Amino acid sequence: MSGVSLKPRAAFEARVDLSGITPAVTCPLTLLELEGLPVPYGGKSVKLAELFFIEGAPEGVLLIEIGDVRLDGVGAGMQEGELIVDGVVGAWAGRGMGGGVLRISGDAGDFLGAELSGGRIELAGNAGAHAGGATSGSRRGMSGGVLKIGGSAGARAAERQRGGLIVIGGDAGEGLATDMIAGTASVGGAVGPLMGRGMKRGTIFTRTVPALPAGFIDTGEQELVALQLMARRVPELKAVIGESVRARRLVGDTLLGGQGEVLVPA
Amino acid sequence: MIRNGVEIRDNFAEAFPMVGTRLIVTADTPDWALTAGRVTTGFATSVIGCGCEAGIERVLGPEETPDGRPGVSLLIFAMDFKQLKTVVPLRLGQCILTCPTTACYAGVETGKRVPLAKTIRYFADGHQISKKIGDKRFWRLPVMEGEFVCDEDTGSVEGVGGGNILILARTRGAALRAAEAAAAAMGKVEGVILPFPGGVVRSGSKVGSKYKGLFASTNDAYCPTLRGTVPSQLTAETGSVMEIVIDGISFDAVAEATRVGILAVCDIGAEGGVVAIDAGNYGGNLGPFHFKLREIMGNEGGAA
16 A cells, blocks of 8 residues: 555544554555554554554555544654644654654644654644653753644753754743753743753744743844844744844853853844 | 957867855845955965965845845865865855855855865854754854854865956957956856956966976967067967956856857957957867867857
8 A cells, every 4th residue: 555544443442552653664565464563552452453444545645534642652753754643642743753744733742753853743733741852761852853833832842952943833831941952942922931941052932031040141132144044944933033133142051051042033 | 250350269268177166155235245255256366376266156136145135156166175175164264254244155055065164163162053954054153243154064066167268359458348348248157257357367378387396377379479489379460368267167157158258259349459269278188178169159150
């Protein structure tokens, strides 16, 4: 089958781990092989066909027709192709993804795009905690690619991020960019408390000056050539930068020797 | 082949492979972008003494540049890649970084990478900021004026250096007017530069010299004051010769500039004092690229 469409047979009674089911895995398989794919389901392993009706879809695409909060690890480890979810997903969606496109029309659970290293995730709804962050025990979060969140993000988005771009259309929760190492994030709405603690490098775009920890220093409003360069090279940042050539620049977290920055385009 | 009274001689320009790159330099105003462009491509007429050949390829409007400001595109050519990697960061550091309001971007995406900010970022003494989104990395260096923005590196092309035409005219004034017209027309061709002052060389050279250790010396066959004393290429009425040297990113770009230049000279014609158009070569054995004047002009050359 060149493309695969999965439609849940019924509401799931336990959590489903879809992390092995990526377009690169499903697309070369025949219908028979697909039906027998083992999928962790609660405490046991079941065949894919026990959970989903399997049908064809356009070349290179894996389509999940009805989303569910119990679908974990959707698109995790994906390297190529396109995975589309019509609805919501659970935790770990796009975790460790290195390429391809993951589109989710609903909300996502915690750890969306955690340790993303390449490719693109587009979420229409809201994300849970730790979007683009590091998984438990890991030193580094997202390192590349683009994570676009149409709605709001939960606590600790961009935690330990070290590269790539996170664009949050709505609000960001508590502890945004905690221990951020490098990379870029932008927030279209309000920013929660305790943002940027331990930030080493990296850039956060916000619309208004957020409440920042004591280690941040306000360098005042600056005229920056880089603003319009970024607005042109990175279409996702056009919304937050607009036509601005000036931005307030706040540097931190200097208490930890950090040189990160919060830019508030004027 | 004669066009408008100007003889187009059955000769060819002999050109060499060069390695080149393109930089896009922007600034707050068109004047400052031009200043940066002129300074960066200054003292870059010939690889013989300057290490590279460089020039302003064209002026860019704000809508054509990466940061939406007016700019210029520069071409820099060297004999080999190692030399190019040496001269580009030097000129970037001394001429672009120092010029008020400028920023510098890659003008070629393909080919071997020539370092830009990759080398000069250390000027920022640890305060440099890198930004990588997608595959492109650029750097921001805090400077007294504000911030210098510069791409990490730029690509390179295998180009052609040393394309040329010689304009033979009755007087120095006529030769200069024809050369000015040719340089103006050739400057509009994309992908080429005319590295000499104002695009024109008055002291074209031949290979070698009677003096040991000198690689190039005056092209005596075209010196009007030596006519008759050496094997001369000049007719009795020729009083002055100007050369236009062309470096380009491809054979086709140099050929097109040659064509446009010859047309501009022929438009001035015999009435304007032009006698003939010739080209410089070394017998055809040294350079792999031959620009045959009559072939390039084809049907545009007029009566044979």
